Amino acid sequence: MTAIEVAAPRLAWRIAEVREIIDETPRVRTLVLDVPGWPGHRPGQHIDVRLTGEDGYAAQRSYSIASAPEAPMVAITVERIATGEVSPYLASEVVPGDRFELRGPIGGYFVWSVASGGPLMLVAGGSGIAPLMAMLRHRAAVGASMPARLIYSSRSHEDIIYRDELARLAAAGDGLDVVHVLTRARPADWTGESRRIDAEMLARLSFPPSQRPFVYICGPTSLVESAARTLVTLGHDRRLIRTERFGPTGP
Amino acid sequence: MNEPPISRGFRARQRPPGTRDRVPPGQHLVSDFPVLSAGPTPEADLASWRFGLDDGASPFAEWTWAEFNALPQTEITVDIHCVTTWSKLDTRWRGVTIDDLLAAAGLSEAPDAFVMAHCEGGYTTNMPVADLVDGKAMVATHFDDEPLDPEHGGPARLLVPHLYFWKSAKWIRRLQFIPEDQPGFWEENGYHMYGDPWREQRYDGD
Numbered sequence: 001m002t003a004i005e006v007a008a009p010r011l012a013w014r015i016a017e018v019r020e021i022i023d024e025t026p027r028v029r030t031l032v033l034d035v036p037g038w039p040g041h042r043p044g045q046h047i048d049v050r051l052t053g054e055d056g057y058a059a060q061r062s063y064s065i066a067s068a069p070e071a072p073m074v075a076i077t078v079e080r081i082a083t084g085e086v087s088p089y090l091a092s093e094v095v096p097g098d099r100f101e102l103r104g105p106i107g108g109y110f111v112w113s114v115a116s117g118g119p120l121m122l123v124a125g126g127s128g129i130a131p132l133m134a135m136l137r138h139r140a141a142v143g144a145s146m147p148a149r150l151i152y153s154s155r156s157h158e159d160i161i162y163r164d165e166l167a168r169l170a171a172a173g174d175g176l177d178v179v180h181v182l183t184r185a186r187p188a189d190w191t192g193e194s195r196r197i198d199a200e201m202l203a204r205l206s207f208p209p210s211q212r213p214f215v216y217i218c219g220p221t222s223l224v225e226s227a228a229r230t231l232v233t234l235g236h237d238r239r240l241i242r243t244e245r246f247g248p249t250g251p
Numbered sequence: 252m253n254e255p256p257i258s259r260g261f262r263a264r265q266r267p268p269g270t271r272d273r274v275p276p277g278q279h280l281v282s283d284f285p286v287l288s289a290g291p292t293p294e295a296d297l298a299s300w301r302f303g304l305d306d307g308a309s310p311f312a313e314w315t316w317a318e319f320n321a322l323p324q325t326e327i328t329v330d331i332h333c334v335t336t337w338s339k340l341d342t343r344w345r346g347v348t349i350d351d352l353l354a355a356a357g358l359s360e361a362p363d364a365f366v367m368a369h370c371e372g373g374y375t376t377n378m379p380v381a382d383l384v385d386g387k388a389m390v391a392t393h394f395d396d397e398p399l400d401p402e403h404g405g406p407a408r409l410l411v412p413h414l415y416f417w418k419s420a421k422w423i424r425r426l427q428f429i430p431e432d433q434p435g436f437w438e439e440n441g442y443h444m445y446g447d448p449w450r451e452q453r454y455d456g457d
Contacts, residue, residue, distance in 0.1 A: 008456035015256060048336075048453075050277075053261040060277045062335050085264045085279060099256035106454060108440035109289055221286045225402055228291035238291045238372065245286055 013050065013101045014038070018094055019073060024161045028127055029091055030066065030077045035102065038074060041065055043134035044111035044216065044244075047076065047104030051086055061086040064130040064218075064244070065105065068137035069113075077161060079127040110244045112214060114139060118146030119207045123197065123227045125153045125219025129161050131244060132218055136176065140169055148176045151205055153197050153223060156185035179205055197223060199230045209235035218244040270340060273330055275448035278338040285337055286402045289436070293371040293422050295406045302390065302407060303425040304356050306363065312356030316406065322347045322355055325389060329412035331419070332448040344410055346391035349383040349426075363428035367435060368409050371422035376435035377444065378418055380428070382411060390423055415446040415453070 020032035043065075050060040067075035080091035094100075112120060112135045120139070122132040129152060139148060154160045160180060170178040181193040181201070193201060207213040215236060217227050224245045232238050266280065274280060303313035314322070326345045332338045353361060361380040368376050382388065391410040392399055399405030404421030411418045417437050438444050443452040451457060 010456040011454045013255075015253075050255070051258045051261045052255040053263070054257055054259065055262065057261075057263045058255070058277075059261075059263070059279060060336055089258065089261050093260055094258075098258070100258055101255050106441060109436075221402070225286070225292060232291050238293075241291050243288060243290055245288070 011103045011106070012037075013103045015099050016049075016074070016102045018096050018098045021094070021096060024077060025159050027091070027159070028077060028079045028161050030075050031090060031094060032067075033074045033076070033102070035074050039105070041069055041074075041105035041134075042108075042111040042113055043069065043138045044131045045105035045107045045134075046131070047074070047102045047106065049076070049086065049090070050101040050103075051089060052101070059086050062106070064134070066130040066133045066137075068134055068141045070138065070141035077127060077130045077133075110216065110218075110242050112216060114142055114144040114146070116214060118148060119211055119213040120146065120148040121207050121213040121215045122148070122150040122152075123202075123215070123217040123219070123223075124150065125197075125223035126155070126159070127161060128217075128219030128223075128244070130218075132216055133162055135216065136166075136169055139176070140172065140174070143174075145174045147207065147211075149205065149207065150176070150178045151181060151197060151201070152178065153181040153183055153219065155183055157182060157187050157190070197227055199233070202227065202230050203234055206231065206234070206236075209237070212237065212240060215241040216244075217241065221245045273340060274338050275332055276451050277453075278332055278336055278448065281337040281339055284339065284342075284403065285333070285335075287333065287335060287417075288402070288421065289374065290372060292401050295371070295401060295422070297406060300406060300424075302423065304352060304358075304428070305425060306428050311358060311362070312352075314355075319347065319390075319407070320392070323351045325351070325386075327389065327410075327412075329410075331412050331416050334415040334417055334442065334446070334453050338448075342412075343395050344389065344391040345393035345396070346389040346407070346410065348386060348389045350386060352390065352426075353384070361428055363430045365429045365432045367427045367429055367433060368420045368423055369425045369427060370420050371424055374420060374422070374436050376409075376418050376420045377429075377433055377438060378411060378414065379432070379445075382414060383426075387411065387413060413447075415443075415448050417442065418446055 016033040016035045022030040046064045052058045063076040066077045078090040081087045297316045300316045304311040388411040409420045409423045
């Protein structure tokens with residue numbers, strides 16, 4: 001026997017074709033992608049997208065996968081960022097039938113599946129919901145019922161991404177609660193949480209530290225920093241808290 | 252190799268002049284300083300803070316916060332490149348070079364060929380010693396003349412600017428010299444063992 005030395009295969013660039021575009025909010029849309037040869041993924045992982053222009057200029061960015069591993073196609077959810085380079089193109093220009101390169105799945109830490117166990121505690125801000133949605137969709141797709149709670153901060157009711165689907169998931173009676181937090185504008189009849197996620201809210205809404213929930217936090221840096229720090233202060237084991245952030249320049 | 256599909260109407264944003272040859276392939280410039288970490292930002296207690304060099308068994312040297320700040324200070328201005336595709340030019344740091352740390356520990360050269368960096372919170376990352384010495388790297392305590400913010404790795408982070416920025420481990424507490432290269436945290440999770448941005452070594456196999 002010779003020593004086993006297997007070089008990892010390079011994560012290949014694949015061609016994705018846009019099959020469907022879903023307008024989620026005025027500034028956010030989901031691209032549903034057909035990716036021949038897609039090897040599958042775990043909820044929470046991301047892909048790198050590479051766009052090549054007519055002059056040969058290429059740019060790449062990372063996007064969380066929003067679809068469950070059980071879904072037939074890979075979905076990413078893109079927020080239009082005015083100063084961005086790739087996101088405005090994906091969020092405004094792309095039409096069904098367009099093709100571009102991607103590779104993945106990437107990342108082995110910010111991942112959760114039902115095999116990981118529960119309770120599952122998710123904190124999202126804005127388009128940070130995307131990788132957490134992959135977890136909730138996966139949980140529903142396999143019929144799991146461990147306790148799960150999503151605390152989701154949006155600027156306004158119109159800015160809630162996946163609003164109808166989250167309502168359906170929460171109404172299924174399988175142990176999922178969804179708590180919406182609106183930070184800027186509220187509907188006149190809004191009775192829910194209406195300020196930034198803070199310590200009082202997390203103390204009241206999170207599973208107690210004694211239940212040792214798996215915590216995933218994704219959103220803008222300020223939200224992630226503050227929520228993670230607060231949960232540690234409330235007694236949650238920092239090793240159970242996993243974070244993913246994006247700043248204004250991230251996507 | 253197959254030609255990539257062309258995205259009609261997709262074009263580059265304008266770049267500051269003179270920066271093209273400073274941006275590695277697949278990277279884009281940012282002017283702010285994004286934060287990326289896998290977990291909560293640790294609270295630093297400077298009274299109990301220690302930084303050390305060891306081989307996994309015996310320590311070669313260990314410094315308190317006061318002792319560390321009394322070591323020779325070096326200021327450098329460098330470009331940094333994050334694997335998530337942002338690059339930031341001309342970032343200004345101050346800290347203690349690995350060369351000066353080795354000298355202060357009484358070591359004429361590093362005891363092994365590789366290093367595992369260990370951080371508060373359990374984060375680790377690996378690299379060859381050759382990438383840390385000869386002025387290539389430091390343990391940085393200041394950014395833009397200000398004490399390093401906790402979310403950017405304060406009180407002290409490793410700074411290895413010629414590799415992707417996950418190698419510049421935040422909240423550094425010790426450098427362990429090891430005879431053979433071993434994967435650290437992200438390297439165990441699909442990222443490249445070395446991470447040269449100019450060769451676009453983002454993920455395992457790149």
